[in-house]
Amino acid sequence: MTNDRPWLSAYPQGVAADIDVNIYSSLIELMEDGFKRFGDQPAYSFLGQEMSFRQLDKASNHLAAYLQSLQLVKGDRVAVMLPNVLQYPIAVAAILRAGLVVVNVNPLYTARELEHQLKDSGAKAIIIIENFASVLEQCIDKTSLEHVVICAMGDRLSWLKGHIVNYVIRHVKKMVPRFDLPKAVLFNDAVGIGQTQTFKPMALGPDDLAVLQYTGGTTGVSKGAMLLHRNLIANTLQSEIWNQPVISRVPSHQQLTAVCALPLYHIFAFTVNMMMSFKNGTKNILIPNPRDIPAVLKELSKHVFHSFPAVNTLFNALVNHPDFKTVDWSNLKVSVGGGTTVQAAVAKQWFDNTECPICEGYGLSETSPSASCNPTTSTQFSGTIGVPLPNTRMKIVDDDGVDVPMGQPGEIVIQGPQVMAGYWQRPDETAKVITADGWFKSGDIGVVDERGYFKIVDRKKDMILVSGFNVYPNEVEEVVSMLKGVLECAVIGVPDDKSGERIKLFVVKKDQSLTQDTVMRHCEQQLTHYKIPKTIEFRVELPKTPVGKILRRQLRDAT
Numbered sequence: 001m002t003n004d005r006p007w008l009s010a011y012p013q014g015v016a017a018d019i020d021v022n023i024y025s026s027l028i029e030l031m032e033d034g035f036k037r038f039g040d041q042p043a044y045s046f047l048g049q050e051m052s053f054r055q056l057d058k059a060s061n062h063l064a065a066y067l068q069s070l071q072l073v074k075g076d077r078v079a080v081m082l083p084n085v086l087q088y089p090i091a092v093a094a095i096l097r098a099g100l101v102v103v104n105v106n107p108l109y110t111a112r113e114l115e116h117q118l119k120d121s122g123a124k125a126i127i128i129i130e131n132f133a134s135v136l137e138q139c140i141d142k143t144s145l146e147h148v149v150i151c152a153m154g155d156r157l158s159w160l161k162g163h164i165v166n167y168v169i170r171h172v173k174k175m176v177p178r179f180d181l182p183k184a185v186l187f188n189d190a191v192g193i194g195q196t197q198t199f200k201p202m203a204l205g206p207d208d209l210a211v212l213q214y215t216g217g218t219t220g221v222s223k224g225a226m227l228l229h230r231n232l233i234a235n236t237l238q239s240e241i242w243n244q245p246v247i248s249r250v251p252s253h254q255q256l257t258a259v260c261a262l263p264l265y266h267i268f269a270f271t272v273n274m275m276m277s278f279k280n281g282t283k284n285i286l287i288p289n290p291r292d293i294p295a296v297l298k299e300l301s302k303h304v305f306h307s308f309p310a311v312n313t314l315f316n317a318l319v320n321h322p323d324f325k326t327v328d329w330s331n332l333k334v335s336v337g338g339g340t341t342v343q344a345a346v347a348k349q350w351f352d353n354t355e356c357p358i359c360e361g362y363g364l365s366e367t368s369p370s371a372s373c374n375p376t377t378s379t380q381f382s383g384t385i386g387v388p389l390p391n392t393r394m395k396i397v398d399d400d401g402v403d404v405p406m407g408q409p410g411e412i413v414i415q416g417p418q419v420m421a422g423y424w425q426r427p428d429e430t431a432k433v434i435t436a437d438g439w440f441k442s443g444d445i446g447v448v449d450e451r452g453y454f455k456i457v458d459r460k461k462d463m464i465l466v467s468g469f470n471v472y473p474n475e476v477e478e479v480v481s482m483l484k485g486v487l488e489c490a491v492i493g494v495p496d497d498k499s500g501e502r503i504k505l506f507v508v509k510k511d512q513s514l515t516q517d518t519v520m521r522h523c524e525q526q527l528t529h530y531k532i533p534k535t536i537e538f539r540v541e542l543p544k545t546p547v548g549k550i551l552r553r554q555l556r557d558a559t
Contacts, residue, residue, distance in 0.1 A: 007452025066194030
């Protein structure tokens, strides 16, 4: 163990301090290796139908040939605006195999947000679900798009089932607003056209650009993190070795199966669900709408599964739903919490009901995403983001980049093979976050203990200054979430003439008898005076990103 990595003593047996992250020259090589090794095994399950690795190989090869026939050249960007449907992994594999760059787009974007991302990336083509084609219609003339491929939810299902699914979505649920994109090609037609074309295999290297992953824009204008092939390969291999100690416990007669409830366009699921599947033959259960909790539980009740990456709000919503017990959780080997802080109260309830502790990790779009995680062999929730993954270094620094004493809060900075190359066409923004010696400045405030375990205190931007005292919303939210009648909560700072800022608390009730007095008394018992909320507002729900992060910014804007 080296002195600069005290966390290595926490590594489970069999997990090396450093691994070879150069075993593949590109994601194409990683994917094609998976196609060869896992062939007839199911890669995805969607609405009761499975798609094998061989079927994924064939369809993506045809779609890649189609994209090449459009005269798109190496390095051109192709946007993907899809939820968790079978076309998503086909599209990504095809784009990469054609030598192009994936631009992940949130399907729920407004026309303004979509226009920004398409213009910023310079995307020449887009693969989009028909549900949101009307949004594209509003802005397409202001972009450099030349080609549009339209998908329908049931496209890759059997003929009868596909027709039924598409009919229900279009005509019963009326989820497809009218749109007019006359030059658009249907997804299945594009695959069919590609079948008649000659696919030209592309030679890509580790330093070629693979993905533009746009940050959520919570710190200003949305920027594209440039993730190279080597960044995503490294993080896939790091994640695989980190999960190995518990995944090895999956019985040999069962295929390793993961729940894919997080959207694949989000970098967390992109790497730990999709790319890891190519590496180790995992079957992913695709959940198209994780907000429909009854539908999620109904789907999961049909499967044996071993891995469940999710965010705090999803764990919370599932475990509090009356149908939770209809699912067999006994095969679950690892529950990975990421994307936002996992609350202790949620972790306890999850463990009490599944006997599988939530193993919290940490990362960002800029780190492909995983930087640290609790050991998957942990038997209880630690309340930390764990320790840095193999080949990764993390430390805590002050505003001048100087290391702070152990236990003191400061900014978390990260160094490792998964750190992005920079922001797309924004050298000025890149220079703000990547130091001359290669450390990425996360913008998150954290502390580290003597064992090398890191803990998030908060985002810099979310810190509240009350009469000169720093108040971190996560701490207040953690305390409030311990109250039995609280389902969800969020804390923001609002301007105050006397103290500079005062604390406002938003609460979603689990128990309707919960009162402001009860919440306030609980806070007074658990928090020092300047951390106690001055106002409490009960809400039916809190605004969230599609991934499930509570949007404090939106709460601030509305206050």
